Amino acid sequence: MATEVIEKVESRSTYLNNGHTVKSWLLTLDHKRIGLLYLFSISIFFLIGGIYASLIRLELVTPEGDLLTPDTYNRVFTMHGVIMIFFFLIPSIPAVLGNFLLPIMLGAKDVAFPKLNLLSWYIFMLGGALMMYTLINGGIDTGWTFYPPYSSIYSNSEVTMAGVSIFITGFSSILTGLNFMVTIHTMRAPGLTWFRLPLFVWAHYATSLIQILGTPVIAITVLALALERTFQIGIFDPKLGGDPVLFQHMFWFYSHPAVYIMILPSMGVISEIIANSTRKRVFGYHFVAFSSLAIAVFGFLVWGHHMFTTSQSMYAGMVFSIISYAVAIPSAIKTFNWLATIYKGSVSFSTPMIYALAFLGLFTIGGMTGLFLSALGLDIHLHDTYFVVAHFHYVMVGGAIIGYLGGLHYWWPKMTGRLYPETLGRISAVIVFVGFNFTFMPQFILGYLGMPRRYYAYVPEFQVLHVLSSGGAFVLAVGFMLPLFYLAWSIKYGQKAPNNPWTAFGLEWQTASPPPTENFTYNPVVTTEAYEFEHVEEIRNAGKTGAIQTA
Amino acid sequence: MSDHTEHHIVSPKIYFAIFGALMVFTAITVAVARFDLASVWGPLNIIVAMTVATIKATLVVLYFMHVRYSSKLTQVIVIAGLFWLLIMLVLTIADYVARTGWPTPLGQV
Amino acid sequence: MADSHASQYGLAHHFSSMEQQREAGTIGMWIFLLTELMFFGGMFLVYAIFRTTYPAGFEQGSHLLSVKLGGLNTIVLIVSSVTMAMAVYYSQIGEKKRLVGMLSVTLVLGLVFLVVKYFEYREKFEHHLFPAMGFYAPDAEHLALQYHQQVRVFLWIYFAMTGLHALHMIIGAGMLLVLILMAHKGRFTTSYNSPVEICGLYWHFVDIVWIFLFPLLYLTGYHLTGH
Numbered sequence: 001m002a003t004e005v006i007e008k009v010e011s012r013s014t015y016l017n018n019g020h021t022v023k024s025w026l027l028t029l030d031h032k033r034i035g036l037l038y039l040f041s042i043s044i045f046f047l048i049g050g051i052y053a054s055l056i057r058l059e060l061v062t063p064e065g066d067l068l069t070p071d072t073y074n075r076v077f078t079m080h081g082v083i084m085i086f087f088f089l090i091p092s093i094p095a096v097l098g099n100f101l102l103p104i105m106l107g108a109k110d111v112a113f114p115k116l117n118l119l120s121w122y123i124f125m126l127g128g129a130l131m132m133y134t135l136i137n138g139g140i141d142t143g144w145t146f147y148p149p150y151s152s153i154y155s156n157s158e159v160t161m162a163g164v165s166i167f168i169t170g171f172s173s174i175l176t177g178l179n180f181m182v183t184i185h186t187m188r189a190p191g192l193t194w195f196r197l198p199l200f201v202w203a204h205y206a207t208s209l210i211q212i213l214g215t216p217v218i219a220i221t222v223l224a225l226a227l228e229r230t231f232q233i234g235i236f237d238p239k240l241g242g243d244p245v246l247f248q249h250m251f252w253f254y255s256h257p258a259v260y261i262m263i264l265p266s267m268g269v270i271s272e273i274i275a276n277s278t279r280k281r282v283f284g285y286h287f288v289a290f291s292s293l294a295i296a297v298f299g300f301l302v303w304g305h306h307m308f309t310t311s312q313s314m315y316a317g318m319v320f321s322i323i324s325y326a327v328a329i330p331s332a333i334k335t336f337n338w339l340a341t342i343y344k345g346s347v348s349f350s351t352p353m354i355y356a357l358a359f360l361g362l363f364t365i366g367g368m369t370g371l372f373l374s375a376l377g378l379d380i381h382l383h384d385t386y387f388v389v390a391h392f393h394y395v396m397v398g399g400a401i402i403g404y405l406g407g408l409h410y411w412w413p414k415m416t417g418r419l420y421p422e423t424l425g426r427i428s429a430v431i432v433f434v435g436f437n438f439t440f441m442p443q444f445i446l447g448y449l450g451m452p453r454r455y456y457a458y459v460p461e462f463q464v465l466h467v468l469s470s471g472g473a474f475v476l477a478v479g480f481m482l483p484l485f486y487l488a489w490s491i492k493y494g495q496k497a498p499n500n501p502w503t504a505f506g507l508e509w510q511t512a513s514p515p516p517t518e519n520f521t522y523n524p525v526v527t528t529e530a531y532e533f534e535h536v537e538e539i540r541n542a543g544k545t546g547a548i549q550t551a
Numbered sequence: 552m553s554d555h556t557e558h559h560i561v562s563p564k565i566y567f568a569i570f571g572a573l574m575v576f577t578a579i580t581v582a583v584a585r586f587d588l589a590s591v592w593g594p595l596n597i598i599v600a601m602t603v604a605t606i607k608a609t610l611v612v613l614y615f616m617h618v619r620y621s622s623k624l625t626q627v628i629v630i631a632g633l634f635w636l637l638i639m640l641v642l643t644i645a646d647y648v649a650r651t652g653w654p655t656p657l658g659q660v
Numbered sequence: 661m662a663d664s665h666a667s668q669y670g671l672a673h674h675f676s677s678m679e680q681q682r683e684a685g686t687i688g689m690w691i692f693l694l695t696e697l698m699f700f701g702g703m704f705l706v707y708a709i710f711r712t713t714y715p716a717g718f719e720q721g722s723h724l725l726s727v728k729l730g731g732l733n734t735i736v737l738i739v740s741s742v743t744m745a746m747a748v749y750y751s752q753i754g755e756k757k758r759l760v761g762m763l764s765v766t767l768v769l770g771l772v773f774l775v776v777k778y779f780e781y782r783e784k785f786e787h788h789l790f791p792a793m794g795f796y797a798p799d800a801e802h803l804a805l806q807y808h809q810q811v812r813v814f815l816w817i818y819f820a821m822t823g824l825h826a827l828h829m830i831i832g833a834g835m836l837l838v839l840i841l842m843a844h845k846g847r848f849t850t851s852y853n854s855p856v857e858i859c860g861l862y863w864h865f866v867d868i869v870w871i872f873l874f875p876l877l878y879l880t881g882y883h884l885t886g887h
């Protein structure tokens with residue numbers, strides 16, 4: 001395959017210069033290249049989702065519905081949700097950072113099933129293409145939750161095609177999870193026992209569990225919905241004797257745990273960044289590791305908290321409410337352990353650490369407001385208001401996306417072999433933090449005051465808060481766009497990165513930046529516990545000699 | 552890697568024994584379904600049918616799929632799968648059962 | 661311990677040993693079956709809810725199905741599971757001819773199942789029992805409209821579940837075909853036979869799904885026979 005002459009400048013062969021043709025990328029089985037393929041694709045989806053978000057915030061600057069028609073507005077917020085959730089957040093950290101790093105962190109040459117890994121990207125792109133087809137045909141207007149009977153009978157938009165798209169995309173998520181689980185089980189380097197694994201790996205193990213067990217249920221649910229819409233089969237449509245609440249049960253059985261598909265990998269990233277930026281082993285390593293698994297299990301027991309205002313039985317509501325409180329425990333364990341790690345650590349305020357600190361604050365707010373919503377009585381007041389919108393954006397943006405950006409910066413030198421401009425990185429991290437809070441903090445107040453979600457017009461009293469929110473969204477957009485430019489710039493013009501720019505601990509820092517195609521030029525053997533920064537010097541030297549050994 | 556995955560070869564005799572058991576259970580479940588047991592107790596028919604089916608499935612899993620001789624990990628995976636399936640079925644059905652008036656009003660002919 | 665078998669037959673480059681590769685394949689298939697379990701599980705949930713909501717409609721609907729054909733298919737699938745298990749056995753002891761034979765018998769039985777299923781479906785279409793356009797339940801004029809709808813819901817669940825199951829059978833048949841070709845070329849040895857084992861797991865799983873579908877769909881209204 002490799003036809004080009006390499007012996008020009010690069011003396012060392014890396015995964016990046018191992019083939020420059022388009023074909024060498026599109027047919028690659030290398031987990032690192034597949035990770036970059038995902039990075040490229042989800043960035044595009046993030047941009048599209050972001051454009052829809054801007055439209056929403058622009059419409060809401062004035063109380064009257066003047067920019068968009070009500071029907072267009074419905075389509076805009078639905079497409080924003082669908083694209084951001086299914087095509088950006090769910091694949092974000094696992095498919096990009098996980099794909100790239102997991103095998104390296106395990107000291108393996110690749111994931112267990114490289115062909116399935118590539119297939120998962122193609123499935124993702126097929127699902128994405130169908131969603132783009134939906135988008136070009138006007139999008140859908142049901143809200144990302146697709147509740148019947150509106151979605152099955154009344155909606156005049158491309159619900160069936162969107163359902164097929166999500167059905168297909170689900171399989172890419174399943175394949176990624178399957179690959180990760182098998183890889184973690186069978187391909188750890190000699191000496192890398194379960195409790196020597198980086199917490200990033202534990203988090204991804206828990207995430208994979210959810211992907212494998214939850215995703216098939218949403219697949220069968222949207223399939224049934226597509227049938228209902230096409231043939232009126234009478235499963236979800238009350239007029240035909242069906243039960244719309246059954247749809248909600250099946251939908252949320254996946255979609256609540258899906259929140260943990262987004263947040264757990266981010267927690268893994270935060271553990272790595274905090275350990276490195278404080279030069280300390282993560283406090284309570286075992287607790288943090290097991291709390292990931294606990295979140296994965298408990299996350300499957302709470303879905304009914306989305307249905308407190310439906311015909312769901314009061315008793316079921318009580319059970320779901322109590323278990324929802326319980327799921328806060330493992331999240332709190334993590335948060336407190338991270339704080340304890342920072343305590344008396346030698347903290348360095350690098351870009352990743354600024355993101356990590358932002359995560360701690362924002363995720364705490366997002367999680368705590370989740371407890372408000374899982375209280376049966378209070379939820380009646382707050383259900384379907386901007387309070388909910390603010391809550392899940394604090395978790396998904398303040399938690400998942402901030403973690404993703406932090407991780408992207410942290411491992412950028414490893415992935416590309418180039419350093420990003422640190423000052424710009426810090427500035428944009430602060431801009432994101434400030435912009436985010438201006439966008440969503442007012443929405444808590446709006447929701448509490450009674451502003452319902454998914455409305456394109458509102459009473460004039462709410463305008464100040466809405467304008468604040470829209471202004472914050474503009475700042476946030478600047479904060480998101482900056483990394484896009486300087487990261488892209490650094491690929492070509494950034495300073496060359498050393499193998500271990502952070503003097504960090506972990507197998508991924510013992511190999512070259514960027515790593516060779518086979519990840520390691522030697523067979524890594526692990527002899528130390530995780531995050532033993534005392535050993536980092538000798539490990540660094542091992543990495544250097546490893547790099548020199550390159551043929 | 553794990554040491555207990557050395558390959559256990561199941562003798563064909565066991566396969567034929569299981570085959571016999573599966574056929575017998577199939578016959579039982581068909582025979583029982585001929586009778587309307589609702590007069591004894593409403594859900595008795597489905598309970599018998601599901602018990603027999605579960606026994607058959609367990610035999611297939613343990614012997615045809617070798618789970619009885621497999622690594623601990625495989626056994627854990629099987630149990631975890633059942634556990635998650637039960638979460639979905641039990642919690643959802645529990646909601647319906649706890650509702651007032653289910654299934655009578657909808658189910659009326 | 662790595663590296664010594666760089667050219668071992670059947671070993672992919674990113675695994676360090678045959679044992680590791682075999683373990684990865686087996687665990688991978690089991691985890692995939694977890695996904696399948698939850699996939700079918702969603703349909704079983706739908707079944708459970710509507711069976712309890714519409715007990716009478718389900719019995720009537722089930723009564724429209726042929727226990728004879730369903731029972732025949734049950735036996736066909738169980739026998740095919742035994743032959744699949746035997747195929748795994750012959751791959752383990754390295755008897756190539758018998759391996760090819762058992763895989764072929766399994767494939768034929770799988771195809772028999774699909775043919776029977778085809779005739780069942782065709783019969784339903786001919787009697788306007790496919791629950792879409794032109795659906796007409798027997799005795800509809802005697803039944804309340806709502807009741808008619810209940811039978812229709814049952815038939816939808818019947819077509820959805822058996823259809824998904826049949827799709828899995830078709831995929832399984834494709835896998836068997838590949839295995840037969842590989843076995844015929846002598847690709848499998850006593851130390852490299854995990855593809856046979858892995859496909860075996862899948863085949864048995866599909867059998868298990870049918871073990872539940874048969875009583876739930878076909879036998880629910882069986883006691884109405886002769887009334």
Ligand SMILES: [Cu+2]
Nearest residue numbers: 256303305306
């Ligand atoms: Cu939730």
